[in-house]
Amino acid sequence: MSTTDNAFSATLEPIDTPKTTLKQRWWHIMDNWKVGIVPLPLFLLAGGLIALDCLGGKLPSDIVVMVATLAFFGFACGEFGKRLPVLGKLGAAAICATFIPSALVHYGLLPDVVIESTTKFYKSTNILYLYICCIIVGSIMSMNRTTLIQGFLKIFFPMLCGEVVGMLVGIGVGTLLGMEPFQVFFFIVLPIMAGGVGEGAIPLSMGYAALMHMEQGVALGRVLPMVMLGSLTAIVISGCLNQLGKRFPHLTGEGQLMPNRSHETRSLSESEGVSGKTDVGTLASGALLAVLLYMMGMLGHKLMVCRRR
Numbered sequence: 001m002s003t004t005d006n007a008f009s010a011t012l013e014p015i016d017t018p019k020t021t022l023k024q025r026w027w028h029i030m031d032n033w034k035v036g037i038v039p040l041p042l043f044l045l046a047g048g049l050i051a052l053d054c055l056g057g058k059l060p061s062d063i064v065v066m067v068a069t070l071a072f073f074g075f076a077c078g079e080f081g082k083r084l085p086v087l088g089k090l091g092a093a094a095i096c097a098t099f100i101p102s103a104l105v106h107y108g109l110l111p112d113v114v115i116e117s118t119t120k121f122y123k124s125t126n127i128l129y130l131y132i133c134c135i136i137v138g139s140i141m142s143m144n145r146t147t148l149i150q151g152f153l154k155i156f157f158p159m160l161c162g163e164v165v166g167m168l169v170g171i172g173v174g175t176l177l178g179m180e181p182f183q184v185f186f187f188i189v190l191p192i193m194a195g196g197v198g199e200g201a202i203p204l205s206m207g208y209a210a211l212m213h214m215e216q217g218v219a220l221g222r223v224l225p226m227v228m229l230g231s232l233t234a235i236v237i238s239g240c241l242n243q244l245g246k247r248f249p250h251l252t253g254e255g256q257l258m259p260n261r262s263h264e265t266r267s268l269s270e271s272e273g274v275s276g277k278t279d280v281g282t283l284a285s286g287a288l289l290a291v292l293l294y295m296m297g298m299l300g301h302k303l304m305v306c307r308r309r
Contacts, residue, residue, distance in 0.1 A: 036075030046072045054111045061117040063125065069114065073101060089243055091235035098231065128202055133290035141286060166193060191223035192230035201227040210305065 020028075033040040046068050053059045059069065074097050081096030082088050104110045122128065140148070167189055174184030186208070194200030205220035212219070245252030 035079045036071075038071060038075055043072065043075070050114075054113050057113065059113045059117040061120040061124070063121070063127070066118065066121040069118070077101060089239060091239035094235050095232060098228070129294060130291070132203065133294040134287060137290040137293060138286060141289075163193065187222050188226050191226035194223075194227060194230075210301070 029041060030039045035043040038046070050059070050069055050072060053065070059065065077100040078093040078097040080100070081092035081094070084092045084096075087095075101110075105115055167185065170189035170192075171181050171184050174188060175181055179188075191201060191204060194204050201220060201224050204223055205216050208214065208219040208223070209216040
């Protein structure tokens with residue numbers, strides 16, 4: 001810029017705008033473009049590697065390869081359901097992740113090598129047992145102790161009444177339809193109330209197999225359709241309630257079990273020095289606790305079986 005007595009002139013210099021580098025673009029894609037929780041490039045890489053193994057005629061059934069395989073198909077189905085109009089907001093992601101793999105197997109749309117490796121992996125590792133332990137122990141241990149105790153005391157009686165009424169109504173309807181009360185209770189009502197596959201259907205089928213002297217696969221085949229029906233209904237109703245809570249915020253506690261005491265719970269956590277941070281040691285201790293509780297349960301089961309004999 002220059003000035004004189006009789007004239008004024010200005011020179012505008014071009015502003016250098018920083019250009020996005022290839023590295024920045026890459027990390028932008030890794031951070032923002034995801035299928036489920038998997039970055040899109042890694043998801044595509046996993047799909048390509050799985051396809052190459054399938055073309056080779058053998059997909060390894062070890063835990064490393066199967067984790068990638070299950071993550072690829074599971075997150076793909078979940079992402080498909082998440083992007084469905086209307087239904088995506090009502091829990092379609094969980095529904096698609098549950099039912100689409102079964103449909104693909106039923107109609108023969110999955111390669112046989114994938115089905116064989118997945119079946120072998122589940123049967124040889126019993127990884128569902130580890131999943132059951134971790135999800136139950138983790139769900140309980142992750143809650144605030146004070147909130148858990150006080151909340152449980154508040155909801156115990158209504159929950160118990162709901163369980164009893166649900167069982168009576170289910171047995172009554174089944175009896176009116178001409179079914180045996182025993183079959184209605186143990187193979188329709190109880191599986192629906194068990195909740196989920198990992199923490200409901202599988203432990204229930206194990207108990208039925210031991211008590212009724214039948215194979216676990218047969219028992220699982222009888223209870224699994226009812227569990228799926230209950231889970232589907234619960235997902236849809238939960239999605240509707242979630243949308244209702246978002247539209248009318250005064251009807252929801254925003255995840256707080258006791259909304260009127262949220263400040264007390266927060267102050268208690270701060271006074272106890274709870275930081276909310278986890279490290280590898282904490283995760284390992286939690287996993288070990290879950291496994292030890294499972295071992296205690298199996299030992300108790302063996303003692304009960306021995307006493308019956």
